[in-house]
């Protein structure tokens with residue numbers, strides 16, 4: 330096969346050569362090859378950041394064509410003496426580059442800028458390696474006869490707090506990484522040759538799939554294709570097994586793939602042992618005394634609270650930094666005593682303005698000084714309150730009081746007081762709820778997770794009225810289920826103690 334290797338493909342190759350070969354040659358295997366709404370949002374956000382960062386380079390001109398035409402346009406622009414070129418394109422020796430920004434220097438050379446929608450430089454981690462990314466580009470430019478003087482990464486400044494109009498020079502940080510890129514150049518060029526040879530193969534490369542030594546969350550979508558001998562529920566699903574590489578390696582090399590095959594000699598954590606035990610027995614482990622002690626510590630009213638947030642790379646409102654969470658929605662089920670039905674209140678912000686004050690005012694109406702705020706993974710909700718307190722000092726006393734009222738219902742499962750075979754080592758509410766209260770499910774909802782909710786809110790704000798109502802309804806149903814689920818789990822646990 331003869332195709333030029335783009336920098337995205339090269340970085341994918343560094344992450345996993347086999348995965349890239351399959352992606353290019355058997356795309357049907359990559360179930361998630363089509364981007365999810367959330368991934369699509371990340372791509373759009375990356376484009377938005379890049380386009381905003383171009384304001385740092387006044388007078389820059391964009392190459393809008395592709396392929397050979399883009400190369401010719403780049404050559405022409407370089408000859409005209411424009412100060413900066415966006416998307417300058419080069420195809421040399423089977424490698425292809427579209428650079429974010431190329432600026433002309435006083436000595437007739439060129440500086441290379443890579444714009445990243447992150448708040449720090451990544452120097453390792455496969456496809457997110459910004460230094461190797463620049464080394465690949467510098468190598469291709471050098472082959473094309475371009476004298477690259479300096480390499481820079483432009484990334485978001487996480488210290489920047491918006492106050493009025495965005496200040497592009499303060500929102501971004503530009504780091505000179507020339508030395509780091511130079512130090513990586515030879516290794517990257519060696520890898521480029523390896524990639525060229527590997528990707529030219531017409532037949533599927535043989536050889537193992539290294540992810541067999543990683544926990545489930547580290548696997549790509551072709552893992553099952555490359556490892557048909559591994560059962561759908563395997564030792565790779567053991568809780569936090571990805572952090573115990575040696576243990577997993579021993580099990581894999583001993584062909585202990587099924588949970589039933591794990592030998593007693595393997596030193597596992599209590600959580601992992603419990604996961605195997607409940608799988609064998611087919612019924613849960615329940616420590617009723619411990620659960621009782623936890624639940625008896627909660628004071629009524631119980632406020633089951635959940636937020637949905639949106640974290641834009643470029644701060645939308647005053648007081649926000651890049652990626653700060655905008656709490657655009659909450660759901661609150663209030664249980665006044667053990668025998669009553671919960672009362673439900675909710676808030677969904679429908680405008681492109683800062684929802685902070687409206688959210689706090691509504692919470693103040695319903696959350697009294699006494700009682701317990703029940704959350705699932707409370708650090709998330711507590712962080713929302715801390716940030717609200719920082720942005721709205723006039724409400725700080727109330728918000729600080731609420732921070733002291735939080736209880737994490739997940740703790741009961743995290744501490745192993747209740748372990749169900751269907752949790753499969755997870756303590757996510759999406760696993761716990763259907764195992765304990767099968768009549769309640771997330772599967773049928775229009776929105777299934779926080780990332781999707783976040784994206785839906787942003788889409789809703791600019792949608793036509795009918796779509797807007799539909800999305801608002803989906804968001805309310807999803808967030809309401811999150812808090813009702815906590816209530817239902819609490820009630821279920823009350824029933825067994």
Ligand code: SF4
Nearest residue numbers: 345348538539540549
């Ligand atoms: S599962 Fe891992 S090693 Fe296997 S192809 Fe995917 S990324 Fe590569």
